[in-house]
Amino acid sequence: MGHTPYIANSPHSNKLADFYVGQENVALLLEGEDLWRSTVVTIGAQRSDRIEVLPNMKGIIARFNKIEKPPQWKTGEILKQNEIPCFGKADVIVWTSEDRTKEKIHARIFKDEKFQAQGNCSKVSKNPSPSIGEHKISENFKKIKFDPGKANLTPGSFQGIDQLINYMGKYPQKKIILTGYTDNIGDKDNNQKLSQQRADFIRDIIRKALNKNRLAPERVSSIGYGDNRPIAANNTLAGRQKNRRIEISFH
Numbered sequence: 001m002g003h004t005p006y007i008a009n010s011p012h013s014n015k016l017a018d019f020y021v022g023q024e025n026v027a028l029l030l031e032g033e034d035l036w037r038s039t040v041v042t043i044g045a046q047r048s049d050r051i052e053v054l055p056n057m058k059g060i061i062a063r064f065n066k067i068e069k070p071p072q073w074k075t076g077e078i079l080k081q082n083e084i085p086c087f088g089k090a091d092v093i094v095w096t097s098e099d100r101t102k103e104k105i106h107a108r109i110f111k112d113e114k115f116q117a118q119g120n121c122s123k124v125s126k127n128p129s130p131s132i133g134e135h136k137i138s139e140n141f142k143k144i145k146f147d148p149g150k151a152n153l154t155p156g157s158f159q160g161i162d163q164l165i166n167y168m169g170k171y172p173q174k175k176i177i178l179t180g181y182t183d184n185i186g187d188k189d190n191n192q193k194l195s196q197q198r199a200d201f202i203r204d205i206i207r208k209a210l211n212k213n214r215l216a217p218e219r220v221s222s223i224g225y226g227d228n229r230p231i232a233a234n235n236t237l238a239g240r241q242k243n244r245r246i247e248i249s250f251h
Contacts, residue, residue, distance in 0.1 A: 031107075
């Protein structure tokens with residue numbers, strides 16, 4: 001006789017975060033008696049890559065290297081951009097060697113310094129979370145580089161800008177402020193002017209794209225802080241390059 005599965009994310013369980021196709025390093029903390037005995041955990045039909053038993057023997061951590069595409073999605077299936085469904089809220093099923101645990105299983109996302117679940121649903125939902133898109137854009141903006149003493153961008157700096165333009169079109173209620181910074185080489189007043197020019201340069205690119213798509217360009221503003229607020233030491237070439245930057249704040 002086969003074992004009876006226990007569906008962990010029942011209405012009585014702690015709420016689990018959504019899962020996303022392609023999400024890496026997903027870790028679930030499952031608390032309950034007897035889970036350490038030959039337990040198998042699946043999200044939908046996908047089995048966990050490894051199981052770690054808690055030191056008190058009263059639960060386990062089920063780790064998934066990467067959430068794969070659900071089997072019901074046919075190979076080669078064509079899905080329109082921004083309409084690819086999330087894999088969210090799939091059943092977390094727990095199989096034990098003794099059918100079910102003695103106590104109700106409580107399941108929740110587990111995070112530690114080594115494993116951080118980082119979902120990316122920017123292409124998988126009609127209404128993706130703005131915070132996910134904002135974080136990704138902010139990270140890509142860190143790759144934007146300026147030549148020393150100039151406001152022009154170095155090659156390869158436009159990916160973050162393109163993403164920000166798409167984001168502004170997707171969320172017409174959002175406003176952003178671009179803040180420009182320089183290294184400490186040169187006159188402080190000139191650095192102030194240069195940081196403003198850098199912020200204005202990117203602001204104008206975004207405003208032009210928004211205006212072309214009949215979106216409000218005034219949602220984008222800019223300000224320069226010169227060589228104030230460095231994020232790295234200015235006594236090295238690499239440090240100065242990091243300080244020549246643009247940062248974004250979303251409102």
